Amino acid sequence: MTVNENEAPMIDIRNVSKWYGSFQVLKNCSTSVRKGEVVVVCGPSGSGKSTLIKTVNGLEPVQQGTILVNGVEVTNPKTNLTRLRSHVGMVFQHFELFPHLSIRENLVLAQMKVLKRNREEATKKGLALLDRVGLLKQAEKYPGQLSGGQQQRVAIARALAMDPICMLFDEPTSALDPEMINEVLDVMVELAQEGMTMMVVTHEMGFARKVADRVIFVEGGEILEDSPKDEFFEHPKSERTQHFLSKILSH
Amino acid sequence: MTVNENEAPMIDIRNVSKWYGSFQVLKNCSTSVRKGEVVVVCGPSGSGKSTLIKTVNGLEPVQQGTILVNGVEVTNPKTNLTRLRSHVGMVFQHFELFPHLSIRENLVLAQMKVLKRNREEATKKGLALLDRVGLLKQAEKYPGQLSGGQQQRVAIARALAMDPICMLFDEPTSALDPEMINEVLDVMVELAQEGMTMMVVTHEMGFARKVADRVIFVEGGEILEDSPKDEFFEHPKSERTQHFLSKILSH
Amino acid sequence: MGFEMDWSTLFAISDLSDTPWWQYMLGGAGITLALTFSAGLLALVVGTLVGIIRTVPNRALNFIGEAWVELFRNVPLLVQLFLWFFVVPEFIPPLKAWMISTDPLYGEFFCAWIGLGLFTSVRVAENVKSGIKTIPRGQLFAAYALGLSTPQAYRYVLLPLAFRITLPPLNSEAMNLMKNTATSLTIGLADLTLRSHEMGEMTFQFFVAFCFATVVYIIISLVINRSMTTLEKAVAIPGLIRR
Amino acid sequence: MDFSSITGSTSFLLQGAAYTFELTATSAIGAIILGTFLALGKMAKSRVLSLLCSGYINLMRAVPLVLILFWFFFLVPVFIAWFTGSPIPVPVGPEKTALITFILFEAAYYAEIIRAGIQSISRGQLYASSALGLSFGQTMRYVILPQAFRNMGPVLLTQTIVLFQDTSLVYVLSATDFMGAVSKIAQRDSQLTLMYCFAAVCYFVVSFTLSTGVKQMQKKLAIIR
């Protein structure tokens, strides 16, 4: 993937700090994701990865620092967050499909209510994306009737239906049975190869090796390492990163 | 691990079938585990692995077939299951420590109530095992205060405190964060190397490669493959096994 | 002992209504039913609103919701009904004027309706609130991430789910409400319990009267329970195991 | 305003309040014990026992408390007479009748709470206890019930607050609980408004204090979990 170094970054996180009460979850974090870039975020459990990625579209407010998405200031209270979010796709660990709506309705709801598309147009778009993730046949089923891997693919299609300018993934495969992980990763790899800007929290180092441009390592709310993929795997800077990689890659 | 082929098997499962209502979960399953042997059971989600392993100590009754553990017929209604179970250690996916008891009390309860050991003796035994899994310092904490990996190590110690003749594991690492998987696998590897008879449901193929004597592949309630480890990984017999392995081992 | 049961008394003409006692008591059951439905509706509307404002991120609204719940939860229904009947009209002259001018039955019914409805609204609010709270936060995040606004997220995601979660507890609340209507006998509303009591007092056939009332209550309970369960089934989400 | 009806009758009111608390406490304890057995009975493998228990629970939950109070008021003396072989009904007085009624009535509600509490403990805990060789009784005694009662604590207390308010209904039997005392003074002195407002304030203060306590308890439990 070629990245234009001079362009303004798609996601720009500058000196962000966040507290839950007196507990500091994010400590002066800064990083950025350029258009078309794929950035993988990893780190131990509870290190603040989910919190970090949720601050990007304002799902979690921050107390200090600035975050810009496509030039729009997420951290400015005056920003219309609802509007911004409709352009930023997000996929969660537990899929979070709406269980009371059929797959088709899941894909159509936000298109109609947020983008004000009419039902026909929205359905057409939704079904096309469903086809793309290989699930056209399941359109009339309900989320509870699909396997985890299928649900996660629907969740990706749902996000894509909003024509996002970038996509955020929060451990999209960690709630999946081992045999289903790959069907989801395959969709993500394809997306990356098509040039989608992506920020992905994941432990799947195979995926990182394959498509990431950069890997970020977070621990205790701090960004300890932020390096191009090859450098990250071959010559991790900090000892902690090495230790983490050894833990996660052995057996 | 040397296995005496002539000795009676520790666990002997013969033509076992089981139904939930009209749904058949286990279809004429037969296999056996010899003393000192480590057998890994794998297969897709919902294939009946958990059910199979639970039938071994009678936690799930079966409608057809015979199961012998150390020569005792589990499937005979006259068998004193309570007594049998106290000799068969079992470790669950979700640890199942008793949340209202401290770690020490978790280790002591069954020793006192089932084996009728006095408190002193039981505590001594419990703490020694806790030390072995590297958690002696946590004795007075409650399960909710430990990480998943630590909880699972306590669960193994709890089972070992009953001086089991064999151990059953049902996906012991699948509810753990990636960094914690290894601390649990390490304890299990050690156990296997000391000669414990083990039947382990797991997707961790690294573990299987390292210590398993045999690997069993289950799908749709049937045992499709039951081979020595090397044969299983190098020349799987059925196509389904190959497919499963390819799914689980790529990326 | 005076405990002989004379079932024929049910068919004797009541001094109070010129109709047989059974018919008079069934009339009371009609009032019980009307009260249950109307107060249930009031409780549902008010309770849902109160339940929602207790979950939204706004301190002032949260406080109003909490205060409402504490106020109506911590005073026995009996006392609340009394206050609605004897005290509140003194402070609302138009209400009092209406109660004087109309058939007393309407005044009593109105007080019982508002008293029971608001008392029950607390139960509904509690259930709606905990229904919303049991929905994993991820659902709200997902709704926001798609660009839905807070009212849209409530309207299209949280509330439809919360109501399905809330239905089983609301089933037993509906039965509780039906039973609580009996308390309105203390402000003189001639519901089923009061009328069976009247029959007992006038004919001394207490056992017959109470047996009749008990059977009618059981039938009403069953009908309410069945219809709520049917509703639960009708709106059950395919693929989700019912708890 | 003239508060002499309250100030002049404090001892009578306090007697009533004492009885209300006594009735609440004793019937809560009795009903929780009976309710535990009903819950276990309802979950029992024996169909007959299970049907019997759920039948009882459903019956009690289908009929208004006032009506049940009326029923027991007449039935209990006859029943005791029948039980002891006495030729005439044995009077037990409204206070004892109320106690018996409340235990029998509230047990049905506690039983459902306790059953839900037991069922909320994951099956895995049952499996784990069995796998360690604990018998069914031991599993219940050492693993399931301690957890269930801890989880249920707040709900049980909330139900007890409901019970506390429900006891006000015993005044229909002219038992002198707090509400009975209040209404008797209200009638004697023609001070209905004053006395009922006074009752509302008293019940509010007690219930509010208790339910605030329950909330604290819930917070503590949430931390432990």
Next chain:
Amino acid sequence: APALDGTLKKAKDTGIFTIGYRDASVPFSYLDAKGKSIGYGNEICKNIAAAVEKKVGRKLTIKWQPITSGNRIPLLLNGTYDVECGSTTNSKERQKLVDFGTTYFAVGVTAAVKKNSGIKSFKDLNNKNVSTTAGTTSVTLLKDLRKKGINTRVVPAKDHAEAFQLLAQNRVVANVMDDILLAGQIANSQTPAAYTLLNETISEEPYAPMLRKDPQFKALVDATVTGMIKSGQMKKLYDTWFTKPIAPHNVNLNFPMNAPTKAAFAHPNSNGI
């Protein structure tokens, strides 16, 4: 003497005699400031208890049982208490189930109204809201008034005080009840001068001790009450409770003996209506 049976035998066997009392039937049976039951009827009951003691020849424990208009008959029947002297009308209907002793008071059923309401007779109550106490004979009497073309809309209240409260708050124009009970409510109200009783009754009813069907016991009760009337003890008792200030607030009911009561005392009887 014939062997004792029924109530008297029970008293002899158990050593207990139970009297039913009311909360708010001023001045027959009601509560004083400490919540203790007092009243004209209670005094009569105490005399009956003393007579029972004498008859069965042993010391008895006297128990007091609170009762309401709703439960007084079942509780008597099921043996919870033995006799009551509250404000219970001796009616033929009730005689089917219970016995009544000699009449100790007779009421006229009338209506309390506000003086300024301009209501002078029952006719003026046509198409008006009227309160009364649920479960009393007044409910039936009001219904029977329809035959005379007087249609009232009845608000049945749970007890006498609530029925009167409705009048006090102008929610109804009249409270129909036994004259003496209304006099009690008026005397106790904030503004006794604002009320008056109609000069008209729709029924006259004897109050009498109520007991289980039991001829032996009834004979004893009759003898006791008749004896009190004849000896003049009853008249003294009457003056104490009806024409002098009484507890708890030292209010005077100012209720000189009405005509039906005078008649009942002249010819002691236990006839019902």
